[in-house]
Amino acid sequence: MVTLADIEAARARIRDGIRITPAAYSEILSRETGNTVLLKLENLHVTGSYKERGALNGMLCMSPQQRASGVIAASAGNHAQGVAYHAGRLGVRATIVMPLYTPLVKVSSTQGWGAEVVLHGENFDEALTEARRRSEADGATFLHAFNDPAVIAGQGTVGLELLDQIPDLEAVVVPVGGGGLISGIACAIKESRPGVRIIGVEPAALPSMAAALAAHQPVEIPASPTVADGVAVRKVGDLTLALAEKYVDEMVTADDEETAMAILRLLEKQKTLAEGAGAIGIAALLQHRTTLRGKRTAVIITGGNIDVTLLAHIIERGLVKDGRLVRLRVTLSDHPGGLQSLTAVIAQGRANIVQVIHDRTYFGVHLGEAKIDVTMETRGAAHAEELMADLQRAGYTFERVL
Numbered sequence: 001m002v003t004l005a006d007i008e009a010a011r012a013r014i015r016d017g018i019r020i021t022p023a024a025y026s027e028i029l030s031r032e033t034g035n036t037v038l039l040k041l042e043n044l045h046v047t048g049s050y051k052e053r054g055a056l057n058g059m060l061c062m063s064p065q066q067r068a069s070g071v072i073a074a075s076a077g078n079h080a081q082g083v084a085y086h087a088g089r090l091g092v093r094a095t096i097v098m099p100l101y102t103p104l105v106k107v108s109s110t111q112g113w114g115a116e117v118v119l120h121g122e123n124f125d126e127a128l129t130e131a132r133r134r135s136e137a138d139g140a141t142f143l144h145a146f147n148d149p150a151v152i153a154g155q156g157t158v159g160l161e162l163l164d165q166i167p168d169l170e171a172v173v174v175p176v177g178g179g180g181l182i183s184g185i186a187c188a189i190k191e192s193r194p195g196v197r198i199i200g201v202e203p204a205a206l207p208s209m210a211a212a213l214a215a216h217q218p219v220e221i222p223a224s225p226t227v228a229d230g231v232a233v234r235k236v237g238d239l240t241l242a243l244a245e246k247y248v249d250e251m252v253t254a255d256d257e258e259t260a261m262a263i264l265r266l267l268e269k270q271k272t273l274a275e276g277a278g279a280i281g282i283a284a285l286l287q288h289r290t291t292l293r294g295k296r297t298a299v300i301i302t303g304g305n306i307d308v309t310l311l312a313h314i315i316e317r318g319l320v321k322d323g324r325l326v327r328l329r330v331t332l333s334d335h336p337g338g339l340q341s342l343t344a345v346i347a348q349g350r351a352n353i354v355q356v357i358h359d360r361t362y363f364g365v366h367l368g369e370a371k372i373d374v375t376m377e378t379r380g381a382a383h384a385e386e387l388m389a390d391l392q393r394a395g396y397t398f399e400r401v402l
Contacts (some may be wrong), residue, residue, distance in 0.1 A: 001242055002149050003070055004191040007156035010057045015229040017056050019045055023165040023298055026268045033285040043278055043304030047081035050302050055082035057154030058143045063232050067092045072140040074131035076229050077106030079145040084115035086274040097131040099123050103307035123223045125234050146180030147237025158183025162298050169196055169294040173281040176200040176209045176303035177231030179240025197249045201284040203228045204253040209401050212236045224372050227256045229276030230303055252290055254283035264318035275306040320402050323381030327373060327402035334370040345394045352377040
């Protein structure tokens with residue numbers, strides 16, 4: 001089992017190749033969650049993720065012969081980039097097997113660091129099987145994304161930094177996939193300051209660590225899509241489970257809607273870009289899923305490698321949920337000036353029209369009538385309600401589409 005001494009040795013080993021990331025206080029999130037919240041910004045590493053720590057320590061622990069044979073890994077993206085980047089620095093040939101539906105930004109970034117990328121399988125577990133097969137066939141040294149003592153020790157250096165940065169730390173909230181990060185952090189912190197609470201957060205669709213803790217052994221759960229693709233792991237490791245059983249105090253979940261809103265919250269209010277796995281800890285705190293109340297709490301923002309198309313969808317859905325983007329389907333008399341009269345009411349209500357779809361055939365339109373889908377930007381839910389009241393007073397019949 002990984003020990004505190006292993007993690008301290010890892011910190012000394014990787015010190016020259018890894019950034020010490022800040023633990024930034026958030027006034028807004030502290031007020032909204034009822035805890036004193038500090039964000040451990042692991043998204044600020046060169047490759048945008050904490051995974052660099054374990055990847056570098058893993059390769060530095062290899063023998064010269066192992067490094068000469070090349071390294072191979074399976075990853076949904078962040079371990080891939082960490083391995084690719086530091087392999088390039090060390091002059092080691094790297095091959096990364098990634099699931100077929102890995103976000104493009106992670107695939108292109110991994111290739112950009114000089115690694116050969118092989119897309120294989122529907123999920124991480126299928127990519128992992130292929131990586132192991134290639135390792136045995138080609139003789140490359142396999143570096144596991146989480147179930148490896150050197151990788152766990154490298155990730156645990158986050159915990160040592162937190163102890164240095166936050167002397168009065170009371171709790172740490174950690175996103176959980178395969179368990180490498182939480183097991184390393186938990187070991188580092190609990191062995192140094194046992195009173196600090198360690199809380200893990202998993203996607204509601206893939207609670208593999210919770211299932212393993214309940215069964216006291218790794219359990220493979222069914223695959224399921226999640227916006228938190230970086231922690232989409234169906235089965236945790238035996239090494240990470242043993243450490244989690246010893247040190248982790250609480251496991252909770254957050255669903256995709258909550259995680260998407262946390263991404264938007266971090267972006268808009270904290271000016272911090274987080275991927276789904278990076279924001280899931282904030283989602284759990286915002287939804288009060290943990291038992292933490294009034295605690296000085298560090299939340300690990302594990303990474304910021306999010307596909308821009310997904311980010312655009314999240315922003316749009318968030319605006320809809322907040323009432324800042326509204327679509328109404330309005331019935332109009334089909335005569336000249338009908339649309340102008342409608343837009344005049346909207347303009348007087350100080351809403352901004354961003355899209356108009358005019359229809360005379362569908363949506364059950366009667367002869368002499370038209371329906372128009374009008375999408376508008378508002379200042380929020382209250383403004384949207386005021387606008388709809390204005391339309392009712394003006395005699396318009398409508399239904400809310402978004």
